[in-house]
Amino acid sequence: MNNIFVKNGKPEYAKEFSELILLSAPSFFSYLFGPKVKELMEYLFKQPKNFFSFEHSIFIEVNNKITGMTLGYDFEQKVQEELNTGLLLAKYLKFDFVRKLPLLFKASKILGKIAKEEYYLSNIAVYSEFRNLGLGNKLLEEIEQEAKKLKCKRIVLDVEVENEKAIKLYEKLGYRIIEKSDFFKIKDKIFQFFKMEKEL
Secondary structure (H helix, E strand, O other): OOOEEEEEOOHHHHHHHHHHHHHHOOOHHHHHHOOOHHHHHHHHHHOOOOOOOHHHEEEEEEOOEEEEEEEEEEHHHHHHHHHHHHHHHHHHHOHHHHHHHHHHHHHHHHOOOOOOOEEEEEEEEEOHHHOOOOHHHHHHHHHHHHHHHOOOOEEEEEEEOOOHHHHHHHHHOOOEEEEEOOOEEEOOEEEOEEEEEEEO
C-alpha cells in the first residue's frame, strides 16, 4: 500500500483521537466518564503533560487520511504527569469529578501499573475499514522504537479479557500474559483485564 506515513500527534488531531481512543476501549471509557467522553478526550488530548496528551500519541495516515493511532508513555512520564492528569479531569468534570473519584481511584489501581524502565502502551486503534492491512503492526513497531529511545526494557499493556482478537495479535508479536486483574464493576457492567508484557 502506498502513501503510508507515521507522524507524532498534534493538538489539531483531537477529533480523530477521541474517535480512535473510544474504538480502542468502546465500553470502558464510556462507562467510566459518561456521555461527554468524546469531548473530554478531545480536551485532554489538546493539553500538554497528561496521560492523554497529544505529546504521547503517534498517528498513522494512508493517502492523507488518519487511519489509526497509539498512545503511550514511560514510568518517569507517568510519575511526572499523574497529578496534572487528575487536575485536568477535575477541571473538566467539575462536580461530577467527586462522584467519579472512587471509580477513577479503583481504575488507577488496576490499569496502567508500570515500574521503572517500562513503557506503558495505553491505547491502540485503527478505523475498522483500514484493519487487516498491517497498520496496527506498524504502529506497534513505532511504539517499540519509542520505548527503546526512552531506554525502556519492556512494554506493558492492559487488554480486556474478552478482546480475544487483540490478545492474539499481541501474542503473535511477542507479548505474553503475566496477570489477570480483579473484576471491576461500573454500573451494570463488569470489566476484567489481562496485563501483558514484551521484553525489548
